[in-house]
Amino acid sequence: VGARTLVEQGAVRREGDHATVRSGDEDYRVRRLPDEGFTCTCRWWAKHQGQRGPCKHALAVSMVAEVPA
Structure with missing residues (x-):
C-alpha cells in the first residue's frame, strides 16, 4: 500500500542506475x-x-521500472 501511494504521488524519479x-x-x-x-x-x-x-x-521503484519510460 505504501509503495503504491508513493507511485501514485509521483514520488519516484529514475536517474540512470538509481532512483530517488x-x-x-x-x-x-x-x-x-x-x-x-x-x-x-x-x-x-x-x-x-x-x-x-x-x-x-x-x-515503488520496481513498480515504476515495470512501466516503460
Missing part, C-alpha cells in the same frame, strides 16, 4: 543490485538489510 524516492520530508536513494535485488538509504533497510523483503521505496 521522496517520502515525507526525506529523499531516499534506491539502487538496483546485480542480483536483481535493491538497496535503499532508509532506516528500515539499514535495520533489516532485505531480510524482511524490500522497503516501500524499493517496491
